[in-house]
Every structure is written in structure tokens, then in C-alpha cells.
Amino acid sequence: xxxxxxxxxxxxxxxxxxxxxxxxxxxxxxxxxxxxxxxxxxxxxxxxxxxxxxxxxxxxxxxxxxxxxxxxxxxxxxxxxxxxxxxxxxxxxxxxxxxxxxxxxxxxxxxxxxxxxxxxxxxxxxxxxxxxxxxxxxxxxxxxxxxxxxxxxxxxxxxxxxxxxxxxxxxxxxxxxxxxxxxxxxxxxxxxxxxxxxxxxxxxxxxxxxxxxxxxxxxxxxxxxxxxxxxxxxxxxxxxxxxxxxxxxxxxxxxxxxxxxxxxxxxxxxxxxxxxxxxxxxxxxxxxxxxxxxxxxxxxxxxxxxxxxxxxxxxxxxxxxxxxxx
Amino acid sequence: xxxxxxxxxxxxxxxxxxxxxxxxxxxxxxxxxxxxxxxxxxxxxxxxxxxxxxxxxxxxxxxxxxxxxxxxxxxxxxxxxxxxxxxxxxxxxxxxxxxxxxxxxxxxxxxxxxxxxxxxxxxxxxxxxxxxxxxxxxxxxxxxxxxxxxxxxxxxxxxxxxxxxxxxxxxxxxxxxxxxxxxxxxxxxxxxxxxxxxxxxxxxxxxxxxxxxxxxxxxxxxxxxxxxxxxxxxxxxxxxxxxxxxxxxxxxxxxxxxxxxxxxxxxxxxxxxxxxxxxxxxxxxxxxxxxxxxxxxxxxxxxxxxxxxxxxxxxxxxxxxxxxxx
Numbered sequence: 001x002x003x004x005x006x007x008x009x010x011x012x013x014x015x016x017x018x019x020x021x022x023x024x025x026x027x028x029x030x031x032x033x034x035x036x037x038x039x040x041x042x043x044x045x046x047x048x049x050x051x052x053x054x055x056x057x058x059x060x061x062x063x064x065x066x067x068x069x070x071x072x073x074x075x076x077x078x079x080x081x082x083x084x085x086x087x088x089x090x091x092x093x094x095x096x097x098x099x100x101x102x103x104x105x106x107x108x109x110x111x112x113x114x115x116x117x118x119x120x121x122x123x124x125x126x127x128x129x130x131x132x133x134x135x136x137x138x139x140x141x142x143x144x145x146x147x148x149x150x151x152x153x154x155x156x157x158x159x160x161x162x163x164x165x166x167x168x169x170x171x172x173x174x175x176x177x178x179x180x181x182x183x184x185x186x187x188x189x190x191x192x193x194x195x196x197x198x199x200x201x202x203x204x205x206x207x208x209x210x211x212x213x214x215x216x217x218x219x220x221x222x223x224x225x226x227x228x229x230x231x232x233x234x235x236x237x238x239x240x241x242x243x244x245x246x247x248x249x250x251x252x253x254x255x256x257x258x259x260x261x262x263x264x265x266x267x268x269x270x271x272x273x274x275x276x277x278x279x280x281x282x283x284x285x286x287x288x289x290x291x292x293x294x295x296x297x298x299x300x301x302x303x304x305x306x307x308x309x310x311x312x313x314x315x316x317x318x319x320x321x322x323x324x325x326x
Numbered sequence: 327x328x329x330x331x332x333x334x335x336x337x338x339x340x341x342x343x344x345x346x347x348x349x350x351x352x353x354x355x356x357x358x359x360x361x362x363x364x365x366x367x368x369x370x371x372x373x374x375x376x377x378x379x380x381x382x383x384x385x386x387x388x389x390x391x392x393x394x395x396x397x398x399x400x401x402x403x404x405x406x407x408x409x410x411x412x413x414x415x416x417x418x419x420x421x422x423x424x425x426x427x428x429x430x431x432x433x434x435x436x437x438x439x440x441x442x443x444x445x446x447x448x449x450x451x452x453x454x455x456x457x458x459x460x461x462x463x464x465x466x467x468x469x470x471x472x473x474x475x476x477x478x479x480x481x482x483x484x485x486x487x488x489x490x491x492x493x494x495x496x497x498x499x500x501x502x503x504x505x506x507x508x509x510x511x512x513x514x515x516x517x518x519x520x521x522x523x524x525x526x527x528x529x530x531x532x533x534x535x536x537x538x539x540x541x542x543x544x545x546x547x548x549x550x551x552x553x554x555x556x557x558x559x560x561x562x563x564x565x566x567x568x569x570x571x572x573x574x575x576x577x578x579x580x581x582x583x584x585x586x587x588x589x590x591x592x593x594x595x596x597x598x599x600x601x602x603x604x605x606x607x608x609x610x611x612x613x614x615x616x617x618x619x620x621x622x623x624x625x626x627x628x629x630x631x632x633x634x635x636x637x638x639x640x641x642x643x644x645x646x647x648x649x650x651x652x
Binding site: 031036052053055057273276277280281283313315316317318 | 357378379381383599603609639641642643646647648650651
């Protein structure tokens with residue numbers, strides 16, 4: 001049986017293909033970039049799927065839009081809720097604006113002001129909470145119950161996974177079949193969806209998940225085949241500070257991902273700088289995970305066709321500047 | 327008479343079109359990017375011609391390649407020389423490698439090591455000199471005479487101007503007719519060539535040159551119709567620290583450019599950051615001049631179709647980092 005259409009798995013490739021239709025005209029079909037410098041460095045032919053150019057600056061828009069688009073008109077009218085201080089917040093807010101859904105975002109009081117403003121800028125209501133005294137899960141559940149809102153999880157939902165998979169679908173359609181695909185891994189939404197697309201469209205492709213060394217729960221889960229977790233990992237890759245894979249993403253990762261590996265923060269910063277300086281694209285730390293894994297982990301890519309998902313480009317330059325000094 | 331084909335001018339559009347043929351398959355046809363955020367900010371429909379994605383990271387490759395391609399095989403075999411510590415050095419070095427020309431680059435001893443290495447990396451011989459004791463013009467002339475080398479000037483040459491003009495030719499071909507075109511101005515090679523292309527392909531287009539306020543010689547020259555100069559202007563826009571327009575570029579600017587204006591370094595840094603943070607593209611300070619002029623100088627662009635040439639993306643992130651802190 002084709003791994004991409006295994007009904008025992010929580011998501012199939014057919015759902016990725018369907019998401020693709022929903023996203024047409026809403027999400028950008030982001031460019032696939034190549035670089036002679038990267039090809040010389042790696043000996044491979046490398047194709048970067050540039051989700052840093054996606055709307056709101058990250059792949060998250062794909063999953064959020066695909067999830068909201070499948071709510072009934074009535075459910076959208078009541079509204080949706082997400083808790084996030086990162087890209088998922090802006091993704092849900094923007095998708096809500098596009099689809100006429102009221103959006104409530106629950107964020108910690110100390111979230112960067114620029115993110116709060118950006119989320120409000122997309123028309124969402126932001127509810128701030130004190131993370132020392134309040135559980136965001138409980139607060140979110142009580143607001144959602146009170147207002148009849150649908151909660152849109154950041155990764156552990158079939159519609160979110162299917163939406164994220166459209167990134168790899170487009171990459172393979174545009175670049176052709178791949179031997180390797182390197183994908184950042186946090187909660188596993190992106191890599192699960194991308195692995196479904198790779199299994200369906202480029203069956204020989206080895207899908208490699210890369211996560212920060214400080215938050216290596218997915219790598220441990222993958223190796224042990226038992227769900228492992230980590231608590232507030234200390235890494236600059238803020239998009240991959242998730243607690244663990246989820247009930248939807250873990251079985252997909254086990255079934256469809258070929259290997260997992262980690263990179264240190266210095267390796268990640270070096271890869272990010274390399275993409276900035278050589279390819280002239282702004283990539284956020286989490287967004288450079290795949291490239292760092294390609295550059296640093298010695299996978300035998302010479303002569304191979306390689307895909308790398310660059311997952312996002314939302315950086316606060318001022319905050320990042322100290323890390324970029326020589 | 328069509329301004330783009332005025333035989334009294336030192337370059338005509340026909341030479342830009344011919345350059346385009348020579349560059350095919352060698353220079354990248356760089357992408358034209360748009361941004362909803364920029365359109366909302368300006369009220370215009372803005373098209374960015376992204377020469378930061380050009381080979382060696384800047385438009386300079388176009389002019390250098392077009393000049394070297396017109397040398398005889400014998401002249402290429404003898405070799406070419408350029409003096410530059412910036413993008414022109416790497417442009418000539420790379421064009422020479424592509425076209426089988428020996429390349430000698432004269433650079434000050436204190437040029438950034440990364441630029442010296444990059445230039446050597448393209449196979450050029452680098453001759454270093456002490457700028458306190460040696461005139462680079464005299465040194466270059468004596469090396470060129472001794473070795474029989476053709477000197478490739480950074481801007482003031484018809485073949486260089488014609489090559490640079492292909493950037494605007496591609497922009498207008500891809501984006502359609504424009505009402506405004508904002509172009510960085512240093513020695514005037516880029517804007518002269520782009521103004522020729524605009525005059526030929528989008529006759530109603532107003533071409534606006536933007537230079538750093540500290541080096542406002544071209545603006546003063548434009549207004550007074552007399553060549554003005556400045557000496558080592560103190561600006562972060564290192565690609566626009568030229569002494570003055572030249573014998574080739576000044577008449578082209580007078581004939582074909584509609585207005586000139588300046589931006590301060592803080593305005594320039596703000597525009598550069600904006601392009602980095604919002605459009606996720608790495609732009610060097612000089613490369614952001616056009617965007618800064620669009621954002622800051624109040625040209626009546628609302629409802630108009632606007633082109634902006636983003637001229638390059640070669641930055642030393644570590645050196646720039648202190649300027650990017652809030």
C-alpha cells in the first residue's frame with residue numbers, strides 16, 4: 001500500500017491535494033530558489049522552498065487557512081481561537097480575515113509588542129494573560145466554551161497538517177523528484193504534511209527532520225518509537241520550542257520520516273547567516289533548521305537532488321543583531 | 327526624436343537591447359517582487375527589481391559582462407584590469423572567469439579581507455596598494471600599460487551603462503509600463519542605463535535618481551546642469567561614495583532623468599530594515615536608496631505603477647549588526 005494513502009494514518013495525501021485547491025489564490029505559491037554557492041558547498045543540487053516569502057512570513061498560513069476554510073459558515077461567524085505568541089497567531093488572524101471568521105488570539109502579557117500589534121493589525125482580538133498565574137490552555141478553553149469558538153491548534157490537527165504539506169507538494173512539482181528533503185521540526189505539523197507529499201510525489205525521497213539540539217524530543221521520540229517531550233528548551237529556534245509531537249503528527253513522523261537529527265544553536269545561527277549573506281534571503285532561526293541539517297550533519301547528498309524547506313522569515317532584526325556580530 | 331535613440335547621446339537604447347542578448351544565459355533574469363505591505367504603505371503598486379539576487383550579489387555583473395564580452399579574443403587573452411574595493415571588483419572577476427579573460431583587480435591594502443578573498447575566489451589576481459602613498463589611478467595605469475590590459479571602469483563607459491540598463495529593460499518587460507522608476511545613483515551607470523530602457527519601453531515613466539544626502543553631487547549636478555563633485559562622502563551607502571558623475575553618465579542623466587533627490591543615512595537604514603523585515607530580502611545600504619526615496623520623499627505615487635531597482639545585497643552582517651539594533 002502507498003504510504004501516502006494509508007487509511008490507518010491520521011492524514012492522507014488526498015487531504016494535502018485538497019488543501020492545495022483551497023489555498024489557490026489565497027496563499028502564495030512561494031518561489032523555489034537555487035544557489036550555485038550552496039551547490040558548490042554541498043556537491044548537491046539544492047532547491048530551497050522559500051516559505052519566508054509566504055503571506056505573514058511563514059508556512060503557518062497554509063495550515064491555518066486550510067483549517068478555517070473547512071469550518072462551516074456558521075462556525076466561522078461564531079469565530080475561532082488560537083493560543084500562540086508566534087507565527088501561528090498571525091496565520092490564524094490573517095486566515096480569519098480572509099475567510100470572514102472572527103479571531104481571538106490568547107497571548108502572554110510579555111509577548112513582543114510587535115507581534116501583538118501585527119496580530120491586531122490582521123483584525124484579531126488579542127487576549128493577554130499572565131503566564132505566572134494563568135494556564136493558557138485553561139483560559140483558552142474557558143473563552144472558547146463561553147463564546148462557542150473553534151480552537152485551531154498550531155500543529156496537531158489533520159487539516160493543519162494537510163495545509164502545511166502543500167509546501168512540499170509545490171516544491172516537488174516545481175523542482176522535480178528529490179532524493180532528500182530537509183524539513184524543520186517543532187511539533188511536527190510541517191514535516192508530517194511534507195512527508196505525505198514526498199511519499200506521494202517523489203517516492204524514493206528520504207525525508208529528514210531537523211530540530212534544535214536543546215529541544216530534541218522529536219529525535220528521541222523517533223528513535224525510541226515512544227513519545228518523548230521536553231520542557232521550555234533553551235534555543236534560539238523559537239518556532240521549535242514545542243513540548244512534543246502530537247497525537248496526529250507522531251504516527252505520521254514514525255510512518256513517513258526517514259531520519260531525524262539535531263543542530264546546535266551556533267550551527268543554526270551560522271546557517272541562518274549563510275542564507276542571509278549568500279542567498280540574500282531573510283530567514284528566521286527556526287526557518288534555517290533544514291539548511292543547518294544539510295550543511296552540518298554529513299548526509300551523503302553529493303550528486304543528489306535535495307529539497308530544503310525554509311519555513312519562515314519573521315525576525316526582529318534589532319533583537320537578533322547581537323547574535324550576528326562576528 | 328525618441329530620447330532613447332538620440333545619436334547625440336553617448337549611449338542609445340539599441341545598445342541596451344544588444345547587451346540583453348549578450349547577457350542571456352550568463353546574468354540571472356532576477357525576479358520582480360511585489361509586497362502587499364509596501365503597496366498599503368505607499369498607495370502605489372510597487373515592483374522591486376531584485377538585483378540583490380543577481381550573480382555576485384549586485385547589478386554590476388551586467389555592465390562588467392557586457393563590457394568584457396565586447397573585447398576581442400586577443401584583448402581578453404591579454405587581460406583586463408579594474409580598480410575597486412566593492413561590487414565592481416567581483417563583477418569584473420566573475421565576468422572574466424566566464425569569458426576567459428585574465429583579470430587584475432587593484433584594491434587598497436585595507437579592503438575587507440572577505441572582499442579580497444571573494445575576488446580571488448573568482449580567479450582574479452588582486453594587487454594591493456597603500457592608499458596613503460599610492461594613487462590607484464596611476465598604479466592601475468602603469469600596470470595596465472605594462473601588461474597591455476584593458477581597463478574596465480566602474481560606470482563611465484558606454485558598454486557598462488548599456489549592460490546596467492538591462493535591469494530596467496527586464497523590469498518593464500515583466501511588470502509592464504511604469505509611472506515612476508526609482509533608481510540608486512552613485513556614478514550614474516545604473517540610472518543612465520535604466521533611464522534609456524524606460525524612455526524606450528515606458529515613455530511616460532518618470533525616472534527618479536536617489537543618492538545619499540552626504541554625497542549629493544549628482545543632485546547638485548542635475549539641478550545646476552554643471553558637473554559637481556564631492557570628496558569621500560561620509561555615508562553608509564558605500565556603493566554611492568563616487569566622486570561625481572562622468573563624461574558618459576552626466577549627459578545621459580541630464581537628458582533622461584526626470585528628478586533627483588537624496589536620503590539621509592537614518593532614512594536609508596530604516597528603508598533597508600523595512601525591506602529585510604517585511605519583504606525578507608537582504609539588501610545592502612546602497613541597494614535600498616531607491617526604496618528610501620520612494621518611502622521618504624513624498625513623490626505623488628498614490629494609485630501609480632512604480633518600479634524600484636534594488637541594486638545589491640552584499641552586506642557584511644557582522645559589520646552591519648550594530649546599526650540594526652533598535
